[in-house]
Amino acid sequence: EEKEKKPEVVVVQQAPIITATEVKVNVSMPEVAERAAATGADGVGLLRAEHMILGLGKHPRKILEEEGEEALIEALMEGIRKVADAFYPRPVTYRTLDAPTDEFRGLEGGENEPIEHNPMLGWRGIRRDLDEVDILKCELKAIKRLREEGYKNIEIMIPLVTHPDEVRRVKEIMREVGLEPCKDIPFGIMVETPAAALIIEDFIKEGINFVSLGTNDLTQYTIAIDRNNELVSKYYKEDHPAVLKLVEHVIKTCKKHGIKTSICGQAGSRPHIVEKLVEWGIDSVSANIDAVETIRRVVARTEQKVILNFIRKSHISEE
Ligand code: PEP
Ligand code: MG
DSSP: OOOOOOOOOOOOOOOOOOOSSEEEEEEOSGGGHHHHHTTTOSSEEEEEHHHHHHHHOBOHHHHHHHHOHHHHHHHHHHHHHHHHHHHTTSOEEEEOOOOOHHHHTTSBTGGGSOOOSOGGGSSOHHHHHHHOHHHHHHHHHHHHHHHHHTOTTEEEEESSOOSHHHHHHHHHHHHHTTOOBTTTBOEEEEEOSHHHHHTHHHHHHHOOSEEEEOHHHHHHHHTTOOTTOGGGGGGOOTTOHHHHHHHHHHHHHHHHTTOEEEEOSGGGGOHHHHHHHHHHTOSEEEEOGGGHHHHHHHHHHHHHHHHHHHHHHHHHHHO
């Protein structure tokens, strides 16, 4: 009896999609570093320090007081090293601690966290880092030592800036620990307040290598919607025209001054917003692990569209 001949299985190796715009990935916990690196992302656009610390289970202040500076530096080094190692030599952008009081209160030793009426408008981001310089210095020392170990792929950015003075002060502190910003190590800011977006040129004058758009906070502060308040969550829209206007302004202004732009908010995982960002000329998009592949395709498709439109237009002007 004749058997039906099965067609041979041909395994087609799909070529990786190459894009001019970098597609990076957001990482919160070092444990997912390997999985994040396997997405083929061009680097980590945002490594969130606070999730790493929440993972330690103990408040950094308590670690400092009970175990000393070395213990905190080493704990930080261990987490950051995992990510820097998984991605090496692809860049990893470490964001200094952005600790909201309400989240850090849950940690062992966190009972002294101040109770705030509105933590989202309170003691967090760079303003808190600058009030707790001893903790900030531990972060910077951890990064300095890792760079000395050979992890030259680590970059630094600071969260929630509102005034160029904050950049100046952080740079002083970096120099105090022996890290020359923008020279020894790429240094950038997150633009996640309307204040920072509106005076982006003043930040550029202060001397930065890159800007990363934190659209989660930029949305909440622009349209006055607490991102944690379910009563108003239906009004929370990252594609609100006012938010997009600020984003466009930041990208185009940075472009004019040769400063690289990136996005690390959730909007970077949303195809319809990413299309706009690529059209405006963003240099890099950082997405969630599960969105990297889709976003890579969206970026590639948008880049093709932009180029094609450009070619068509230049043909018309030649005629
Ligand atoms: C943001 O605000 O867009 C951001 C990426 O930071 P986080 O979500 O950690 O506040
Ligand atoms: Mg933020």
